[in-house]
Amino acid sequence: MGAVQLTLGGIAVLLGIVAWGMFAATIARFVRVIKLGQPDATRNGPFMARLGTLIKEFAAHTRMNKVKSVGPAHWLVMWGFLLGSLALFEAYGEVFVPTWGWPILDDWSLFSLLMEVLGVGTIVGILVLMGIRQRNHPRRADRQSRFQGSNFKWAYFIEAVVLIEGIGIIGVRAAKSALGAHETPVWSAFVSAPLGELLPASPNLVSVFAFVKLMSATVWLVVVARTMTMGIAWHRFSAFFNIYFKREADGQVALGKLKPMMSGGKVLDLEEADPDEDTFGVGKVEDFTWKGWLDFSTCTECGRCQSQCPAWNTGKPLSPKLLITQLRDHAYAKAPYLLAGGKRDMAGDEIGLTGDNPHAGIDVLALAEAERPLIGSAEDGGIIDPDMLWSCTSCGACVEQCPVDIEHVDHIVDMRRYQVMIESNFPSELNGMFKNLENKGNPWGQNAKDRLQWTEALDFEVPVFEGELADETEYLFWVGCAGAFEDRAKKTTQAVAELLHMADVKYTVLGSEEGCTGDPARRAGNEFLFQMLAQQNVEMLNSVFEGRDVLKRKVVVTCAHCFNTLANEYPELGGQFDVVHHTQLLNRLVREKRLTPVAPIAEDVTYHDPCYLGRHNKVYDAPRELVEATGATLREMPRHGDRSMCCGAGGARMWMEEKIGKRINVERVDEALGTAPSKIATGCPFCKVMLNDGLTARQSDGLASEKVEIVDVAQMLLTAVKRKPEPQLVPSGAPSLSDEEANTALDENKTDEVPTGTPLPDEDK
Numbered sequence: 138m139g140a141v142q143l144t145l146g147g148i149a150v151l152l153g154i155v156a157w158g159m160f161a162a163t164i165a166r167f168v169r170v171i172k173l174g175q176p177d178a179t180r181n182g183p184f185m186a187r188l189g190t191l192i193k194e195f196a197a198h199t200r201m202n203k204v205k206s207v208g209p210a211h212w213l214v215m216w217g218f219l220l221g222s223l224a225l226f227e228a229y230g231e232v233f234v235p236t237w238g239w240p241i242l243d244d245w246s247l248f249s250l251l252m253e254v255l256g257v258g259t260i261v262g263i264l265v266l267m268g269i270r271q272r273n274h275p276r277r278a279d280r281q282s283r284f285q286g287s288n289f290k291w292a293y294f295i296e297a298v299v300l301i302e303g304i305g306i307i308g309v310r311a312a313k314s315a316l317g318a319h320e321t322p323v324w325s326a327f328v329s330a331p332l333g334e335l336l337p338a339s340p341n342l343v344s345v346f347a348f349v350k351l352m353s354a355t356v357w358l359v360v361v362a363r364t365m366t367m368g369i370a371w372h373r374f375s376a377f378f379n380i381y382f383k384r385e386a387d388g389q390v391a392l393g394k395l396k397p398m399m400s401g402g403k404v405l406d407l408e409e410a411d412p413d414e415d416t417f418g419v420g421k422v423e424d425f426t427w428k429g430w431l432d433f434s435t436c437t438e439c440g441r442c443q444s445q446c447p448a449w450n451t452g453k454p455l456s457p458k459l460l461i462t463q464l465r466d467h468a469y470a471k472a473p474y475l476l477a478g479g480k481r482d483m484a485g486d487e488i489g490l491t492g493d494n495p496h497a498g499i500d501v502l503a504l505a506e507a508e509r510p511l512i513g514s515a516e517d518g519g520i521i522d523p524d525m526l527w528s529c530t531s532c533g534a535c536v537e538q539c540p541v542d543i544e545h546v547d548h549i550v551d552m553r554r555y556q557v558m559i560e561s562n563f564p565s566e567l568n569g570m571f572k573n574l575e576n577k578g579n580p581w582g583q584n585a586k587d588r589l590q591w592t593e594a595l596d597f598e599v600p601v602f603e604g605e606l607a608d609e610t611e612y613l614f615w616v617g618c619a620g621a622f623e624d625r626a627k628k629t630t631q632a633v634a635e636l637l638h639m640a641d642v643k644y645t646v647l648g649s650e651e652g653c654t655g656d657p658a659r660r661a662g663n664e665f666l667f668q669m670l671a672q673q674n675v676e677m678l679n680s681v682f683e684g685r686d687v688l689k690r691k692v693v694v695t696c697a698h699c700f701n702t703l704a705n706e707y708p709e710l711g712g713q714f715d716v717v718h719h720t721q722l723l724n725r726l727v728r729e730k731r732l733t734p735v736a737p738i739a740e741d742v743t744y745h746d747p748c749y750l751g752r753h754n755k756v757y758d759a760p761r762e763l764v765e766a767t768g769a770t771l772r773e774m775p776r777h778g779d780r781s782m783c784c785g786a787g788g789a790r791m792w793m794e795e796k797i798g799k800r801i802n803v804e805r806v807d808e809a810l811g812t813a814p815s816k817i818a819t820g821c822p823f824c825k826v827m828l829n830d831g832l833t834a835r836q837s838d839g840l841a842s843e844k845v846e847i848v849d850v851a852q853m854l855l856t857a858v859k860r861k862p863e864p865q866l867v868p869s870g871a872p873s874l875s876d877e878e879a880n881t882a883l884d885e886n887k888t889d890e891v892p893t894g895t896p897l898p899d900e901d902k
Contacts, residue, residue, distance in 0.1 A: 138233055141341045145348040146233040153229070153351065156358035163362040164374075170365070170472045171434065174427035175416065176402030180382040190388035191381045194542075201540045203779075204441065210265035214299060217259030217306075218373060224252055224306045225354055228347040231309060235343035236318040243319060250325040252306065257328050259303030267296050280449070283440030286459045291369050292438070298357045305350030312336055312343040366469050368436040368462070376541045379435040382428055383542040391544040392533040392753045394705035398554055398664050399426070407665055413483060418554025418662065421511055422468045422520075423475055425548065432543045433465035442535030442545060447783040447805075448528040452798025455528035457535035457545045460521060464548070467511075467520045473503035481507070483559075512556055524797060526552055527564055531660050531788035532748040537779050553662030567661055570792040574666055578652035579618040580792060585649040588616065591627040597638055600645040606681055612637075612644040612722070613681065615703065617696035618653050619822035625829055626822030629695050629849035633719045636855055637693075640731040642722075644693070650677060654702040661789035668710075671702070675712035682714070690714045693722050695851070697749035697821035698787070704754070718750060720760040720820045720850050727766050727854070734857035737768020742853070743812040744771060745805065745828060746781035747821035760820045760850045767857035772812040782808065784831075786823035806831035810841055817847050825849055 194200055195215070202208030223239070230237035242248040270292060275282040284292075307329050313319065314326060314333030323330050336342060361370040368375075384391040398405045400415035410417070416424045425433075442457035443449050449456045477499050480489030490496065496504055512526060513519020526549065535545040556562045573582035592599040600610075614637070620630035637644050655670035682690040692714045694700040704716035726732045742764055750756045757778055764771050776782045785801030795801065806828055809817045817832070819825055828847045835841035 139340070142233050142235070142344050145344050146229075149229065149232050149348055149351040149355070152355050156355045156362070159362035160358045163365060167365065167371075167375075167434065169476060170469065171427050171430045173423055173468075173472065173475050174425050174430040175399070175423075177399065177426040177428055178402050179384075180428055183386055186386045186388070187381050187383075190383070190386075191377060193388070194380050195377065200542070203538060203540070207266065207269060210262040210269075213258035213262030214266065217255045217262065217299070217303060220251065221255050221259060221302060221306060224255070224309070225302070225350065228305070228309065228350045231313075231347040232344050232351060235313065235316060235340040235347075238319065246322055246325040249319075249321050252310065253326055253329060256303055256306030256310065259299060259306065263296055263299040263303060267300075270296075280452070281444075283444035283458075284438075285440070285443065286456060286462075287438040287440055288367075288369070291364075291367050294360065295357075295369050298353050301353040302350060305346060305353065307332070308346035309343060309350065312339070312346050316340060316343060318343075365434075366462075366465055368434060368465065369438055372435050372437045372541055375431060375435040376437075379428075379431050380542050382431065384428075384544055384547070390533075390536050390539075390542065391547055392536055393701060394709070395550055395659060396544070396547040397709060398551075402426075407668055412559065416555075417558045418556075418664070419511070419548070419551040420555035420559060421481070422464060422471060423480075424555070425464075425468075425551070428544070429464075429548055429551075430468060432548070433461055433468055435541045436461045436465060436543060437541060438462060439540065441538040441540065442543075445534035445538050445780065445782075447530055447532060447534070447785065447801045450782070451801050451804050453528040454522055454525045454797065460525060460549070461543060461545065463520055467506060467509070470506040471503060473500045474507040479507055512552060512560075512562070521552065523556075523562070526556070527793065528797070529788050530748070530783045530785055530790045530801065532783035533752045534748075534780070534783070537752050550660060550662060553660075554664050555662075557662035558665060563662065564793050566793045567789065570657060570661075570789065571663055571666060574653055574655070574658055574670060578670070579622060580653060580657055581618060581622045583618075583622045585652075588621040588651060589646070589648045591616070591621060591630050592634070595631060595634060597635075599634055600643075601648045602645045602650060602681060606645065606685075607643075609643045610645050611642060612691045612693045613678075614644045614646045615692050615694045615696075615699055616646055616651060617694065617699045617822065619826070620695050621651070623822060623826060625825055625847075626695075629719075629822055629825065629851055632849065632851040632855040633693075633695055633723070636723060636726070636732060636851060636858065639858065640726045642726070642731075647677075647681070652677075654699045654707075656698040656702045657789040657792065659702075659706075660787065671707060671710050671712075675707055675710050678707075678712055678714065687713045688715055692716045693719055695719045695820075695822065695849075697747040697754075698823060701749045701753050718754075718756055718759070718820065720750075720763055721756060723851060723854055724759040724763050724766075727763065732854065732858055734767055734854065736857060738853060738857055740769050740815040741772050741813060742769040742816045742818050743774055743809050743814040744777070744850075745774070745784065745809060745817060745819040745824055746777060747819060747824045748781070748783050748787055750820055751781055752779055760818070763850045763854055764818055767853045769816070769853065772814055774808050774812055776808060784819075784821075784824040784827040786827045791823055791827070800831065800834070802827040802831035803834055804831075806835055806841070810835065810845070815844060815846075816853070817845065818850050818853060819847070820850050822849075 198208050198212045201211050227239055270284060273282050273284055275285040310326060310329035311332035314330050315336040315338050317338065321330065361367055384396060398418060405415055419425055436458065438458060440458050446455065446457055478489045482488050509518045509520055511520050512523060514522060529549045531546050533546055570580045573580050577583060578585060589601065616630055619626040652674055653670055654674060655667035658670065659667035690713065692703060694703060694716060700716060700718045703714060707714065723732065744761055744764055746757065761771060782805050783801060784805055817828055819828060825847055832841060832845060832847055836843055
């Protein structure tokens with residue numbers, strides 16, 4: 138052990154003690170800060186199910202691999218960090234004794250191969266990730282870049298440390314190979330052994346490489362210990378907990394049903410709640426649960442949520458990533474005030490800090506942060522701008538894509554709940570919708586007696602519930618408000634009713650007894666109104682199905698929002714039903730030959746996935762199989778399936794005017810037109826209305842053919858089932874079409890050959 142080894146080793150150990158001490162202290166502070174959030178006992182178990190989800194998501198990188206170019210590279214870097222820790226701690230021995238290695242393991246060729254692969258994999262993986270970041274840098278793509286708004290200084294720092302760590306692993310191994318420290322077969326040192334041939338046999342060189350590796354780790358420890366908001370670094374630790382404690386214990390993402398409104402760790406009973414004691418949604422950052430604080434701490438600023446957000450992609454101020462990072466920065470800036478016991482009442486008066494000098498010892502910046510409203514304009518010092526909060530369509534694209542399971546939609550709705558129920562501060566357009574729901578039981582404000590007007594155009598009698606459900610009735614057909622009152626949606630309702638009639642499916646409708654499920658009220662934050670509507674419906678449905686087993690309480694729904702609410706949210710209120718979407722039921726009827734398309738629809742069709750049918754409930758195949766069953770050619774849009782773009786109607790946006798940026802429905806229609814279809818099909822009345830409006834706008838601009846139309850999948854199936862087959866042969870003596878007539882007939886079904894939609898960014902942007 139020479140002077141070089143003693144000097145470098147001494148420096149490494151002394152600085153290491155300081156760095157590891159700072160790191161441990163920061164972790165302890167993290168625990169204290171995250172515990173500032175409200176309790177949430179729903180995250181505690183079951184242990185094995187949650188552990189299985191954690192292992193699957195991090196070991197197999199199931200969520201990270203949603204972006205194929207990133208997943209494998211990040212997988213290499215992740216394992217390089219986890220198992221590469223062995224190489225890091227080994228360096229504390231190597232810097233003093235260049236020939237030192239882990240007892241037993243160091244003489245095992247497979248361990249040597251593992252370290253070699255980790256070193257090479259770390260270098261290759263981080264170089265790929267660095268290339269992806271530069272390829273998609275905002276300077277190249279502006280708002281289309283998922284990295285817009287991310288902290289690039291932090292990113293470059295982390296990338297540099299990871300690269301140095303990888304080089305350090307290989308460098309130490311190469312220097313030890315040159316020194317002949319260990320007998321290692323070439324296959325277990327396939328990079329370091331050849332490099333060792335080029336290096337001098339010097340113990341000092343081993344110590345220098347080990348020192349560099351240790352110093353990069355030491356600098357990293359010091360920097361991240363002093364920067365608790367550096368999610369790109371801290372997610373290496375917090376992501377494991379965030380995945381384990383995700384909302385759904387079975388591993389599903391936080392979509393479908395909303396998280397119920399909670400206070401003090403318990404579901405809030407609105408009939409007994411006290412605004413002075415209970416939290417109604419989230420009005421201050423400390424009203425978020427500890428899982429919310431963990432979400433904020435775990436965001437890596439990768440921007441996958443941002444790249445998929447329909448609001449961000451159409452020029453709105455909402456970026457799910459920036460919303461989370463703004464909440465994170467505010468939470469940690471305010472934390473010293475909260476840790477000191479600071480608390481304000483509903484009026485904003487201080488009730489937590491008392492005494493002659495209550496603010497003594499508290500950072501003045503934390504006190505200033507405590508004065509800021511959670512929701513407010515920049516002029517008011519707000520953390521989240523109201524336009525940012527109300528731009529969300531609750532489509533769930535952010536939640537679906539987040540690799541660390543952040544629950545953006547739940548957090549947004551919680552903030553909306555406080556704004557609506559406590560502050561009465563929400564977009565003015567929602568006033569009418571709320572009043573209509575409360576007084577008329579539907580957002581359109583129509584009379585309940587008109588719920589059966591859609592049946593008047595049918596040439597058969599639609600069975601209506603009259604106090605008792607007949608034994609032979611298999612399905613209750615939940616029409617929904619849109620299906621009953623909106624003219625374009627009525628066509629879907631009529632098509633489904635006719636198809637069920639043709640298939641001899643015994644069903645009934647409720648007529649005037651039906652009311653809104655409450656979806657728009659809940660997504661807008663009016664939990665009280667949702668509870669009122671939902672409880673009325675649950676009570677009514679339970680009486681309709683009285684005496685029936687749960688599995689025989691079958692409901693078929695055409696509206697994706699009604700489908701989600703009935704299937705996922707009503708069970709929490711005592712309403713257990715077997716709910717199917719009309720595309721699922723119709724697809725089964727086609728498979729069973731109870732509905733038989735007799736003539737193909739020789740047209741090109743693109744299908745738009747409704748968010749509340751697709752992402753929220755994972756129904757992707759049934760509607761597509763129905764499109765293909767009609768004989769149409771399905772042309773997929775670039776964004777489809779779990780990456781589908783919203784129509785713009787969700788989150789109660791159906792009743793709010795878009796005043797900022799490009800209209801979401803127009804953007805989606807542009808993308809659909811890019812597939813050159815003759816029909817744009819969907820499976821939700823909200824989507825049908827929005828896409829119709831978008832198509833009309835493009836047709837009036839002369840950017841879309843007048844022949845293109847928006848249809849529900851059920852309408853396509855009805856056409857294929859009812860239309861007469863085209864004659865296959867021309868009988869002898871029959872008149873034949875002239876060339877001009879034949880070309881005219883072909884042109885009627887011919888779709889545009891040149892796409893007219895807007896070009897889309899690559900998946901990584």
